[in-house]
Amino acid sequence: MDNNEILTVKNLNVFLGNSRILHDINFFINSGELSVIIGPNGAGKTTLLKAILGLIPYKGEITIFGKDLNRLTKNERDKIAYVPQFFERAYSIPITVNEFLTLSLQNNTDVSKRIFEFAKIGDVEKFLNKRISDLSGGEMQRVLIVRALLSKPKLLLFDEPFSGVDKVGEKAFSDFILSLKKNYNVTAIMVSHDVYNVTKIVDKVICINKRLVCFGAPEEILLEEHFEEIFGKSVVSHKHRICKEGGPCKFYEDDESDIS
């Protein structure tokens, strides 16, 4: 294993009852890289993420920080963070943002200081005393990102961060994630079904459709054949793309035709 590898997945298989959801997935992520797992709906993206997080049983090897996932200590696990796509808020429980964030930092002494520091970064300091049930969807997502950052994670996983976000939000999130990489050397893995938004900012792409279809730097592996294999011709064509013959594709939307 390369010393720089922060996550290694080898021969990963996930079963749900008798059906195999993921087939022999292999890839690795280096420290400080931004990566995206892409694939159509039902490809097993979230399942892959849950396996990496140790939330579901799997067969194969998942190594994080050079250790088997199941052998990580509590302190090592604290350096893994996750921002879910949805958070089921129990609306009847009156818990403030501050209390919610404090709970995630059980073993730290500088709780208030750290919450204030990251609340500022995530722009949530003005609603620290608001109940989480009173937050909008966008505000809640920011709170979840702040909660993930509080433990100063080395590995950060996002499930569909662009889902339900408008164009301004997409740009803000892209800038935010790039600033995390620059300032905190965070290694981040995002799950997305939207190729357009993420491939512009990431170092690595993992494309899956139950099995690994492609893996590598976007400029090397975003080939038309891969997209057609995972998304199908009709689905890919909803975004304009320019593909060099035998080379990588670039994607743009109507108002960005100068991207090529």
Add this chain to the structure above:
Amino acid sequence: MMNPILVRTFIAGISVSFLCAVVGVFIVARKMAFFVHAVSHSALTGVAIGYLLGTSPFLSSIGFGIIAGVSVSYLIEKSKLFVDTVIGILLPFTMSIGLILLSFVRGYKPDVMSYLFGDILSTGKRDLLLLIVISIFVISLIALFLKTFILIALDRDFAKIKGYKVEMLDYLFMFVVSLVVLLATKVVGIILVSALVVIPAATAMNVSKSLKETFWLSILFGIFGTALGIFISYMFNLPTGPAIVSIISIIFLLSFLFKRN
């Protein structure tokens, strides 16, 4: 000088309502009100076993109730059945076994009604001592695991990712809840016990601005309702359990006037 029976009744009622109010916040947050019913109804089997073996029915009901509570947790995890299905099976089963076993008790027949609707006035010195010892034990456990239990109630996946042994902690939580519920059956009885657990917490959630406030208000409503219920039942010669439940239910209805949106 106050009547010693009344003093014991107040001490028992206030101790139990304090524990119920704290545990109740978790029960409401985790949507486990039905679990309380399952554990409390299993107490009847424990009572019957106590009579048949000639030991303390109170102690045997606690022992059997804990086994039933942890079994529910195990079955939910292993059978992958819905929680209400597991409880829907176990609740009538343990209740039936309890009634059958009671029919075998020879000599003095226990008053089933006192177990169904509570008989706090019969709290003897030994019962009270046992109740206080168990209460201190439960309070210590809750204090030790309070934040962890809240975290699991709010976001199980987050707790698992952070390395908490969530399944093991679930068993510990079920053990604590079972213990509290069984203590509370002494005060309000098997049928009404869920009210003492659920209502003060639900009332607090109606009016609280934060989680901290929810815990304190739940304790306040629980203790106040129980003390007032005991007092009214003593003054007007009413059944104590139903009097307590009626008072805390009225407080709950009043809380809607101050409900936060």
